[in-house]
Amino acid sequence: MGRATNMTEQTQSYLFLAVLLGVAVAFPLVMLGVARLWATVYSPAKPGPAKAAPYECGLESTGDAWVQLRSGYYLYAIVFLIFDVEALLLLPFAVAFTSLPVGAFVAILVFLLLLVEGLVWAWQKGVLEWN
Amino acid sequence: MNEGLRSELSKQGVFTTTLQELYNWGRSNSVWPLNFGLACCAIEMIAASMARFDISRFGSEVFRPSPRQADLMIVAGTVTKKMAPLVVRLYNQMPAPKYVIAMGACAISGGPFKQGYNVLKGIDRYLPVDVHIPGCPPRPEALLHALITLQEKMRGEPLAGPAPARHADPSAPGEYPVPAYGPYDLTPAKNDELWRPAPLPRGE
Numbered sequence: 001m002g003r004a005t006n007m008t009e010q011t012q013s014y015l016f017l018a019v020l021l022g023v024a025v026a027f028p029l030v031m032l033g034v035a036r037l038w039a040t041v042y043s044p045a046k047p048g049p050a051k052a053a054p055y056e057c058g059l060e061s062t063g064d065a066w067v068q069l070r071s072g073y074y075l076y077a078i079v080f081l082i083f084d085v086e087a088l089l090l091l092p093f094a095v096a097f098t099s100l101p102v103g104a105f106v107a108i109l110v111f112l113l114l115l116v117e118g119l120v121w122a123w124q125k126g127v128l129e130w131n
Numbered sequence: 132m133n134e135g136l137r138s139e140l141s142k143q144g145v146f147t148t149t150l151q152e153l154y155n156w157g158r159s160n161s162v163w164p165l166n167f168g169l170a171c172c173a174i175e176m177i178a179a180s181m182a183r184f185d186i187s188r189f190g191s192e193v194f195r196p197s198p199r200q201a202d203l204m205i206v207a208g209t210v211t212k213k214m215a216p217l218v219v220r221l222y223n224q225m226p227a228p229k230y231v232i233a234m235g236a237c238a239i240s241g242g243p244f245k246q247g248y249n250v251l252k253g254i255d256r257y258l259p260v261d262v263h264i265p266g267c268p269p270r271p272e273a274l275l276h277a278l279i280t281l282q283e284k285m286r287g288e289p290l291a292g293p294a295p296a297r298h299a300d301p302s303a304p305g306e307y308p309v310p311a312y313g314p315y316d317l318t319p320a321k322n323d324e325l326w327r328p329a330p331l332p333r334g335e
């Protein structure tokens with residue numbers, strides 16, 4: 001007996017989820033269905049080439065939307081990362097500089113060295129040259 | 132339901148309506164204009180949308196930056212011949228039901244530039260204009276008045292029957308021909324189904 005009431009309580013506590021799900025599915029379906037019905041009865045579809053064309057401020061679109069960017073731009077992303085991340089981490093480092101233990105100081109130096117190494121590599125590769 | 136029964140019922144506190152009236156009431160109170168202006172008249176349109184004149188009192192503050200979401204095209208300003216194809220194409224790209232307000236002397240006739248070589252003498256040569264607003268520029272109140280006039284027109288539009296609204300009429304065109312901007316002029320110079328020049332009276 002006790003077990004049975006437990007079961008009904010449990011199913012009831014999950015019942016509202018099922019009801020919510022039903023409403024969530026039915027509501028948009030009813031809306032879309034009514035809109036569809038209205039369109040077929042009262043509003044005949046009139047498609048056309050200009051209406052179906054992409055919107056570009058009234059101009060006719062030219063060319064392809066699938067432009068490709070040069071993959072060589074990854075270098076800019078990397079160099080940007082070097083300067084950006086470095087600046088971000090250097091600020092708290094500078095603030096806490098006087099109270100840092102030796103271990104932390106060395107760790108930061110290693111980190112900086114890694115970044116500078118990357119910079120030297122990029123420099124040698126000629127990335128910083130603008131042409 | 133006839134009018135007599137209807138007014139009888141409303142005296143008893145029972146409000147009746149039809150599907151058509153409900154639909155027209157709803158859409159006439161949320162006319163979303165397309166967000167574009169062509170010349171000085173657009174400044175008055177902007178003024179109408181701001182706090183002092185507050186077009187949102189009439190449900191039209193939602194200026195849409197894309198024709199796909201717009202119901203109303205306010206042609207606010209001088210339509211140059213170079214711009215006319217773009218305006219017509221924008222109108223074509225709006226979904227029905229759609230309406231046009233020609234705002235200002237330029238949009239309805241070419242205005243001060245009527246004698247010029249480069250100005251279209253009225254957008255009604257290419258588009259079905261619902262409301263014309265005279266003035267150079269019309270005051271924001273005039274635009275509001277045009278909007279209210281348009282709303283009244285929308286409320287009276289039948290959805291079926293012998294003379295239905297433009298968007299409900301299967302035989303009405305969904306697109307209007309976009310003129311081509313050539314080295315000398317627009318071709319065609321007008322849409323013959325929409326606009327015919329007034330006959331010139333010849334001396335007797």
Ligand code: SF4
Nearest residue numbers: 171172235236237268
């Ligand atoms: S009607 Fe007058 S104010 Fe309006 S765009 Fe033309 S010149 Fe400007």
